[in-house]
Amino acid sequence: VIFGLGGYIKGLDAFATYEARSRDFRMAVSFAPENARDLLEVGEITLASPALYPYRLHHNEPAWLARVELANKTAKPVEVSLKLRGPELPTIKQGFTLASSSRSSVEIPLPRALAKLAPGVYEYHVEVVAFQRGRQNLQRQFSFEMKDAHDWSGASSDLFHFIQPHEPQIVQTARAVLAEVNATRNAVSIAECFYNFLHRNFRYVSDPRPLHSREDRVQYANETLRLQSGDCEDLTILMVSLLQSAGVHSAFVEIAPQGSAPGHVLLMFDSQQNPAAASDTDNLQRYIVRQNGEQPGRLFVPLELTRLDLPFAAAWQEALALxxxxxxEQYGLAEGWVKIIDTARVQD
Structure with missing residues (x-):
């Protein structure tokens, strides 16, 4: 007579037999891991941005590429290994412990190598491996679009990426222009010298978008200097770069009536005069007064760069009128569709 007894206790699998005639008793015990398929739950992957712009990548923006939501479905800690694989990219690995019955949002860092990718749509794979008393493999994938080096998101706050006040060609040009006219170190006269340089040598052209492209394109300052042409963003970026190289603080002004985007871009620069130095009438007719907290206001001069056929004073007046x-008059500053973007983020 053979008797058999089997049973399962969580994590333990046992089976025993007894043969009465031979009095042979055998028992087999094995360690059975929990169902490895239930260790971890992987949620959707969130992208920092569905489109990556090279000019942002050069400034380490965004701070992360993608975010993965993980949940430990067990009552014990789980060891997690996360890998990112994709074209033109060495495998990126992360390892960490996920506490029992907890959730975590894991950020995948932005690989610098992405800046070398050609424009196009790329698919990347995320492999998540969980270890406890078993092993669980999970796969997820996501895709993003890599933009061209000159594609612009349309956000006026991004224009500072294209400024190059320390680029050798910009510095040399600024010095040569100022030396040629022996300009006094007055912010307004410096700006007038640079404007006259553009007035004589440059021309305004509409944005040269490729066929079927909805992207606005922007040139770096040294490219506009070489081409001697550009649209409102390009010429304004070059002028800001020249001013910055000469130590004159400036800002972009975006005018997008009723929130249309992208809008028209012009600039304003610090005249380095205190408002008290000018009469009230002069302030209203010629300058934009900008307050800086409790500090005395500063007089800024606006400039329109798309009308290079105009003399400096007329370009100043046209920008002020806009x-x-x-x-x-139309409360654009209060409504948010007239924006002032300082260029202080430019790094050495």
Missing amino acids: YQKFGM
Whole structure:
């Protein structure tokens, strides 16, 4: 007579037999891991941005590429290994412990190698491996679009990426222009020298978008200097770069009536005068007064760069008229569709 007894206790698998005639008793015990398929739950992958712009990547933006939501479905800690694989990219690995019954949002860092990718759509794979008393493999994938080096998101706050005040060609040009006219170190006279340089040698052209492209394209300052042409963003970026190289603080002004984007871009620069140095009438007719907290206001001079056929004073007056019309009379500053973007983020 053979008797058999089997049973399962969580994590333990046992079976025993007894043969009465031979009095042979045998028992087999094996360690059975929990169902490895139930260790971890992987949620959707969130991208920092569905489109990556090379000019942002050069400034380490965004701070991360993708975010993965993980949940430990067990009552014990789980060891997790996360790998990212994709074209033109060495495998990126992360390892960590996920506490029992917890959730975590894991950020995949932005690989510098992505900046070398050609424009196009790329697919990347995320492999998540969980270890406890078993092993669980999970796969997820995501895709993003890599933009061209000159594609612009349309956000005016991104224009500072294209400024190059320390580029050798920009510095040399700024010095040569100022030396040629022996300009006094006055911010307004410096700006007038640079404007006259553009007035004589450059021309405005509309944005040269490729066929079927919805992207606005922007040139770096040294490219506009070489081509001697550009649209409102390109010429403004070059002028800002020249001013910055000469130590004159400036800012972009975006005018997008009723929130249309991208809008028209012009600039304003610090005249380095205190408002008290000018009469109230002069302030209203010629300058934009900018307050800086409790500090005395500064007088800024606006400039329109798309009308290079105009003399400096007329370009100044035209920019001021645009600012007053859309920013003040139509409450564009209050509504948010007239924006001032300082260029202080430019790094050495």
